[in-house]
Amino acid sequence: MDYILGQYNYWAVIVLMMIGFYIVIAHGNLVKKLIGLNIFQVSVFILFISLGYLKGGTAPIYSEAYTAYASPLPHVLILTAIVVGIATTALGLALVVRIHKSYGSIEEDQIHKMDQDS
Amino acid sequence: MSTSHLLVLQVVIPLVVAPLCILIRKQALVWYVVLAVSWGTLFSAYRLLMQVLGHGEIIYFLGGWAAPWGIEYRLDVLNAFVLMIVASIGAIVMTYAKCSIIKEIAEDRVYLFYTAYLLNLTGLYGVVVTGDVFNMFVFIEISSLSSYAMISLGRERQALMAAYRYLILGTIGATFFLIGIGFLYAMTGTLNIADLGVRIPDLENTRTVITALAFLTVGISLKFALFPLHGWLPNAYTYAPSVVSAFLASTTTKVFIYVLLRILFSIFGTTFVFDIITLDRIFLASALLAIFSGSITAIYQTNVKRMLAWSSIAQIGYMILGVSLVSVTGLLAGIIHLFNHAIIKAALFMCMGCIFYRFNTVQLSDLKGVGRYMPWTMAAFILAGLSLIGVPLTVGFISKWYLIMAAIERDWWWLAFAIVAGSLLAVVYIWRVVEVTCFQSVTTKDHPEANQPHMKEAPLSMLIPLWILVIANIYFGINTELTVDVARQSAEWLFGIK
Secondary structure (H helix, E strand, O other): OHHHHHOHHHHHHHHHHHHHHHHHHHOOEHHHHHHHHHHHHHHHHHHHHHHOOOOOOEOOOOOOOOOOEOOOHHHHHHHHHHHHHHHHHHHHHHHHHHHHHHHOOOEHHHHHHHHHHO | OOHHHHHHHHHHHHHHHHHHHHHHOOHHHHHHHHHHHHHHHHHHHHHHHHHHHHHOOEEEEHHHOOOOOOOEEEEOHHHHHHHHHHHHHHHHHHHHHHHHHHHHOOHHHHHHHHHHHHHHHHHHHHHHHEOEHHHHHHHHHHHHHHHHHHHOOOOOOHHHHHHHHHHHHHHHHHHHHHHHHHHHHHHHOOOEHHHHHHHHHHHOOOHHHHHHHHHHHHHHHHHHOOHHHOOOHHHHHHHOOHHHHHHHHHHHHHHHHHHHHHHHHHHHOHHHHHHHOOHHHHHHHHHHHHHHHHHHHHHOOOEHHHHHHHHHHHHHHHHHHHHHOOOHHHHHHHHHHHHHHHHHHHHHHHHHHHHHHHHOOOEHHHOOOHHHHOHHHHHHHHHHHHHHHOOOOOHHHHHHHHHHHHHHHOOOHHHHHHHHHHHHHHHHHHHHHHHHHHHOOOOOOOOOOOOOOOOOOOOHHHHHHHHHHHHHHHHHHHOOHHHHHHHHHHHHHHOOOO
């Protein structure tokens, strides 16, 4: 029991990761795929952030009052990764807009059919 | 100015100039600016390579913070060589790009192409020079995002879907890479590659480290399209503008294979990766599958660019085959093929760009007798094709030679035969193009407008860069001193012999 509850952050990460990955693979709608990709990325962000957490730890302030410090580095890394994720989503959505303009659809199977026919 | 500053300028200059391109906007002017940056960085890459060969590693601390606390840029023989490959292809493709781009990209988007090109160059240079895994991830994403944008600039609407597909798979690959970095950081508390290389061997039998290796390898393999993970590549290279195909086919995959080598050799070390996990067997299987399925699929293509894309998948197989042989000779063959394949594939895609420039198509059935109108382009195609096959006196032969030597060293004769068989398949698909373009006659039915004034040789601004690459194909096939020496030094260094 302790094994399951004590590491609940990792379980959350795994569940989110699988949900995201499943959406990317299983959905034919291009926007939903991007949403799935986002959930997938967010799970990794949570993995990083929870790595830096320490029970009772504070920010690394040099003072007599504090002894346990949580690592701030993963947070900084994830700030960068979030920016990368936003750029990816923005580019992906921009592509979907242009796909919709030229195909009139954002369903993968319909687009595939149009490409086959032409 | 000391050489170590060149290391950081290599990355910073294209990054700073990229947004300037959006401000300048004027097509002709932007081209000159980007051309200057490409050749400037080539010059500095050459200086850096010479410095590394003469005086050993160059280390640069960003902001003066010493590693492992700060980010360091570290240049040794291997990445100096890869840097040189990227910079020289970048400069030559940019020289070629001017006419081809006007033909293949809508006029109001040309400046955006140049911006994306510089950002891509920034990303690739960054991946190569950095000595920090997280920094590497960010640069991988800079180069990938800009390549999605460049692919989507293709004229046909399929280009958009190709870019979208690449974006989804590329992002999954990058996120896997990020997960791997997270596990490594959780175990060691460091992101510096050299520091990781010191700390990981003590922790090797933990499940976290093994998982990290799995995520990093699969993630980066998705990026360079190792056999079962190659789904995005054929469409991306087919529908992208020719300049973009030439550039991506000869630089991105090479840089990501370099990242793989860094992860396997510099972080995890050969004993762990090859003796304990036996990753070499997986690589051997997927390399052979890549070589045969890639070459055989290439034979059946009707679009020449798609044929070249499938041939790229096969050639990636050769590079990974070199890694999977786990010997200095094998790795040497893999590393030297990074360079050789870069100049071969760039030349072949540039030929297709020349043909598209005059004929508006690269469908094989529409290219009957093209050789009559474009003798220089097709001569270049034949020479680069011979090099791809691996005929003596071309660079392709050098790669195949060392690969076969490495196979024989391990007494794997069947593998030596398999490599030769793979080359024979390349003969088939190259010959198909040569036969149609040079030996089939043009009938008025095929070309209703035959003998029109526009059906002539491509402009000199495209032919000269193309022929520079073709001559390099032959020069480095005869005078192998520089390339083999550098590749051997890198391979020995990766195996820790020197």
